[in-house]
Amino acid sequence: MTARTTVAVVGAGPAGLVLAHALRRAGVEATVHERLSRAELERTARAGVLEHRVVEYLRSLGLADRLTAEGERHGECEITCLGERVPVDYGALSGGVRHWVYPQQLLVRDLVAAYEEDGGTVAFESPVESVALDGDGRPVMRTAGGKLRADWAVGCDGARSTVAAALPGGADGAARRYPYDWLTVLARISRPVERIRYAVHADGFAGMMPRTADVGRFYLEVPAGEELSGWDEPRIRAELERRLALDAADPALGALLETGMLRMRGRVARRMRAGRLLLAGDAAHTVTPSGAKGLNSAVADVADLAGALAAAVRGDHGALDGYQQRRLEAAWRTQEFSDRLLELLHLPAGLPPEQREFALRLRLERIHRIARPGPEGAEFARAYAGAGELPVAGVWPPAQRTAVASRSTGR
Numbered sequence: 176m177t178a179r180t181t182v183a184v185v186g187a188g189p190a191g192l193v194l195a196h197a198l199r200r201a202g203v204e205a206t207v208h209e210r211l212s213r214a215e216l217e218r219t220a221r222a223g224v225l226e227h228r229v230v231e232y233l234r235s236l237g238l239a240d241r242l243t244a245e246g247e248r249h250g251e252c253e254i255t256c257l258g259e260r261v262p263v264d265y266g267a268l269s270g271g272v273r274h275w276v277y278p279q280q281l282l283v284r285d286l287v288a289a290y291e292e293d294g295g296t297v298a299f300e301s302p303v304e305s306v307a308l309d310g311d312g313r314p315v316m317r318t319a320g321g322k323l324r325a326d327w328a329v330g331c332d333g334a335r336s337t338v339a340a341a342l343p344g345g346a347d348g349a350a351r352r353y354p355y356d357w358l359t360v361l362a363r364i365s366r367p368v369e370r371i372r373y374a375v376h377a378d379g380f381a382g383m384m385p386r387t388a389d390v391g392r393f394y395l396e397v398p399a400g401e402e403l404s405g406w407d408e409p410r411i412r413a414e415l416e417r418r419l420a421l422d423a424a425d426p427a428l429g430a431l432l433e434t435g436m437l438r439m440r441g442r443v444a445r446r447m448r449a450g451r452l453l454l455a456g457d458a459a460h461t462v463t464p465s466g467a468k469g470l471n472s473a474v475a476d477v478a479d480l481a482g483a484l485a486a487a488v489r490g491d492h493g494a495l496d497g498y499q500q501r502r503l504e505a506a507w508r509t510q511e512f513s514d515r516l517l518e519l520l521h522l523p524a525g526l527p528p529e530q531r532e533f534a535l536r537l538r539l540e541r542i543h544r545i546a547r548p549g550p551e552g553a554e555f556a557r558a559y560a561g562a563g564e565l566p567v568a569g570v571w572p573p574a575q576r577t578a579v580a581s582r583s584t585g586r
């Protein structure tokens with residue numbers, strides 16, 4: 176059987192779901208195919224720290240009601256180094272821009288529910304197995320249900336994207352493998368994490384991030400390629416407590432709900448478009464979680480793409496023609512921000528023990544510089560919290576914006 180659609184959205188992560196919503200509001204027909212079951216998708220816990228401008232965009236689509244009702248606002252983090260705890264009031268340094276904290280799996284759950292409420296359907300357990308182009312350059316996909324023909328296909332299918340692999344000439348770009356990995360932990364906690372803590376430590380970085388009132392996300396730097404099997408629970412707990420200098424005022428670690436090894440990589444594809452095949456989110460670029468930018472960049476891509484694609488469907492290709500350049504430039508800005516933060520948080524690989532204090536003192540200087548009011552603090556704070564607006568306004572037609580605004584106030 177062959178099905179037809181205008182836009183085939185491959186993947187129902189944050190990028191795919193937000194794109195599907197925005198296209199629907201613009202009156203563009205789309206299908207969404209997701210490899211996982213709904214239950215699997217809605218329990219994949221990854222991100223949790225959302226930029227101000229991303230939440231404002233979701234709010235403009237009427238998709239942030241639960242997020243803003245149940246999520247927490249955060250405007251301060253803390254960077255510890257050589258026994259000093261340096262608060263960074265990025266809410267104040269940025270002139271009032273703060274993050275929202277809301278777990279990715281809850282956002283995804285809300286987006287699926289709202290899409291269904293709007294009459295849309297996500298085809299779960301329906302991986303797109305292959306993507307080819309017909310004689311007119313239109314995508315033809317193979318799914319478990321048969322063939323799917325589309326005018327456009329958008330790969331929102333994450334870091335191992337089938338759509339990216341199908342781009343004629345490939346999408347490979349520049350990549351960096353960092354000389355360390357992060358052991359990741361989701362743990363029950365006795366009280367909420369009040370602010371993100373980054374611990375710069377002679378024995379390796381550690382991080383503590385908020386998620387919900389009783390669950391926190393923790394990170395431990397380990398050597399690149401380290402296996403999780405070498406880290407039993409007592410060792411993970413001891414190392415987190417020591418590097419983060421957890422004391423009575425901090426949340427106590429309860430059960431470890433999930434542990435994993437995150438291979439630390441940065442990657443930006445060379446292309447985000449080949450004719451009628453497009454890429455967005457992790458399918459085009461992956462960034463380490465240091466600056467909490469992956470999900471945020473994924474939503475920023477599709478905020479741009481939705482309007483550009485809606486215009487192209489109506490025959491105006493101008494905005495779509497600039498999509499790749501705009502978003503690759505943004506992806507490099509994000510990589511540069513996250514890479515700079517990683518450099519601050521980690522000591523150079525292989526540094527002999529007798530030189531570590533020197534490297535830590537240099538880092539403490541930089542930490543103080545970004546914590547102080549001034550151009551450096553303001554630049555860090557605005558980039559970190561996601562100041563401003565996602566660039567969509569010039570691209571969306573006015574009728575659409577009115578429809579979105581009225582929906583947003585009606586929910």
Ligand code: FAD
Nearest residue numbers: 186188189190210222223224303332333456457469470471
């Ligand atoms: P994904 O979320 O990867 O979605 C892709 C979807 O496509 C998946 O559901 C997948 O099953 C599906 N799929 C794949 N192949 C196919 C196929 N062939 N057919 C159909 N479906 C397919 N980012 C932040 O902004 N803030 C944070 O605080 C943050 N913290 C993080 C913490 C951790 C531990 C990790 C691992 C990541 C974190 N990130 C963070 C990054 C963030 O989770 C990702 O960048 C984000 O999920 C990217 O969204 P996406 O929609 O592009 O891709």
